[in-house]
Amino acid sequence: MRALSNCLTALAVIGGIAIGSSEVATSRTSAESAAKRRSAVAFDYLVLFNPDSVVDVVDRVVPGKGREFTNLWRTRQFEYCWLRSMTHRYVDFSVITEDALMYTANAMHVLMTPSQKRELLDAYLNLTPWPDTSAALRQLRESRVRVITLANFSPSMLRSNAEHAGLRSLFDDLVSTDANQSYKPDPRAYQLGVDRLQLPKDEIVFAAFGGWDAAGAKSFGYPTVWVNRSHQVSEELDAQPDLTVSDLNGLVDFVLGVSAAGRSTRKTTPADARGRRFGFVRAER
Secondary structure: OHHHHHHHHHHHHHHHHHHOOOOOOOOOOOHHHHOOOOOEEEEOHHHHEEHHHHHHHHHHHOOOOHHHHHHHHHHHHHHHHHHHHHHOOOOOHHHHHHHHHHHHHHHOOOOOOHHHHHHHHHHOOOOEEOOOHHHHHHHHHHOOOEEEEEEOOOHHHHHHHHHHOOOHHHOOEEEEHHHHOOOOOOHHHHHHHHHHHOOOHHHEEEEEOOHHHHHHHHHHOOOEEEEOOOOOOOOOOOOOOOEEEOOHHHHHHHHHOOOHHHHHHOOOOHHHHHHHHOOOOOOOO
16 A cells, blocks of 8 residues: 555646646755766666657647546556556556557547557657756766766667767766666666766765655665756655755756856856856856
8 A cells, every 4th residue: 555655646736737827946955065076977777858849749639638648658657567567467657658648548538540659659759858968977987987877768769868868978878777677766676876876875976856766776776866847846766866956067066066156156157148048057055
């Protein structure tokens, strides 16, 4: 029952992420954690790629209902992950995405042609990177920080998005939880980062898009940064991230061990300016 309760709590959060919220989570960090430079970052993919980039594609197929359709589709994606994980009926995320799409179409009484179905599924292979993604990945690589993904997306979904965006060379590895047929927040999923990097947990920062994922990673033992792009309220899951930020500038500073004084005197970069232009202002800590 406790596992089910946690899953339902997390599902409610995902629904909120899809819809958006006006409340801003408070940034949190410990001085000790922030001052230490880490060796690697494991990214959830949606920290780097905007899931809402599918909305325009959906709206072409379902005019005027793109947001509603996308919200339900995304909610079912995550719900099916957790239900299949709990019942030990694993399929990879590309299959879950298709199953969730069919459920959504049926629930909303939408008749799709085969080509329309293919167009919608392909939208998850060509997500748009967030405006600060490329600059942040390059800065981490130039700082000799190892960069991997640790995502529920299938291997083919990870590869397609990275290659389409021209970012593949900026990753040391694209790690999918498909490697051991698990889904986050299962501890087995987070263990894949340790296994792939061959580093202790304390040397790997996990970058989460969802509050539920931040709680899962922190419970596993990773130093955790919640990149709360949607300004969600904090989770009540007995595990808080080390830091909550609204963009990748704060994450990079945390990984590199930049102090508060260093941040206050840090020179504005083109990436910072682009971030403010798109509304991603660095959170003060």
